Amino acid sequence: MNDFISRVMDTFVTEGRWEWFVSGLGYTMLITLFAVILGCIIGVLMALMRLSKSKILRAVSGVYIDVIRGTPTMVQLLIINFVILAPINVPAWIIGSVAFGINSGAYIAEIVRGGILSVNIGQTEAGRSLGMTSGQTMRHIIMPQAMKNILPALGNEFVVLIKETAVVGMISNIDLVGAARKVQGRTYDYLVPLLSIAAIYYVVIKIISLLLNKLEQGMRKADKR
């Protein structure tokens, strides 16, 4: 028992190592947040291209979605780090954000596309019959309704991304997994650091899931106005 307590102390207290976990969690969340934002931008763009009248735009987004979904996230991260962004010196968290954003964009594109298609065709017809352009109709009428429909799926994508960013450990030690590895390097103890970050991931994801559920319920209530 004493041995276990001293291992916990070594993991968190000695050298102020708890700060490594705090900073690691901070980077994990930072990467996730930027990746989600970038993913949403790419996702909406790709979804609109996928639904556009232009064959070229449809093909471009089709290939993008196909390639990204057909290759491992880790390989994409390594390619961006060691090939595409290798010549310039970019902080690891930015590389991670870009890689996960590009990856997530492909999945979000399909979510957004489904959301747009779920809005009744009568809404488009009503907008167009009032003289609005297809762009205006999309922006003011279809998108607001589509976004509301896909919010649960987007929330889920956010949660998935928090976990996926653990892969960023392949290129750097900045995130939560990195914190555990730094501790291991000092103490040669695997059990406590790894179980600790598992617990931290679990709690964070639990909290965010609960918040997203609340948000969804609130929106459903607003529907019954």
Place this chain on the structure above:
Amino acid sequence: MIKVTGLKKSFGDLEVLKGIDEHIKKGEKVVIIGPSGSGKSTFLRCLNLLEIPTEGEILIEGECITDPKTNVNKIREKMGMVFQQFNLFPHLSVKDNITLAPMKVKKVTKEQAEEKARELLEMVGLADKADAYPAQLSGGQQQRIAIARALAMEPDIMLFDEPTSALDPEMVGEVLQVMKNLADAGMTMVVVTHEMGFAREVGSRVLFMDGGYILEQGTPEEVFSNPQNDRTKEFLSKIL
């Protein structure tokens, strides 16, 4: 005002409109009747290009709208449309439903658009519902809002696609009354409907369609009391 020549429309192998020639003049209230599947809704939807005609020519106020170079949006500004399913925007309040298009398309200021919305809501008898959302309203109320929304663009022509078919019977009257007021105010109207009472009372001309053709037309008096075509007789005998 609306001149249609040789209009044909096919969906895949199915030819829905087989050649329509029709001239609708300013101020006319044309009522289109006929069995379901006769092509009457498709004809109406071709007039503002919600369906793209396969063949033929449509002139609106002298402009050929079937010409690919025509700005479809400009044409649609002149033609309001009211749908069977209302198609109000559920995420916007009644007021915003009405002011959206004038503000975005005609670049009217918010104040002007809201002033106009107030007038229109007054006209359809729903002045107190400006801040309500569509889901809070009855079908009849929603359809009256939809009419107000179309009128907010100050169209020259109003198209009605079975405006009362999705309504509970007791709400049909309130919508027809609004349409009747509009007709009395001189609006050019094309109405697809199953409401024969309305056709008789408000229509200046009745078209009977079946099988993709206009088979008979005339004043309500002529068509209802003394139909010439056998299909018209058969149809009227079933519904009157």
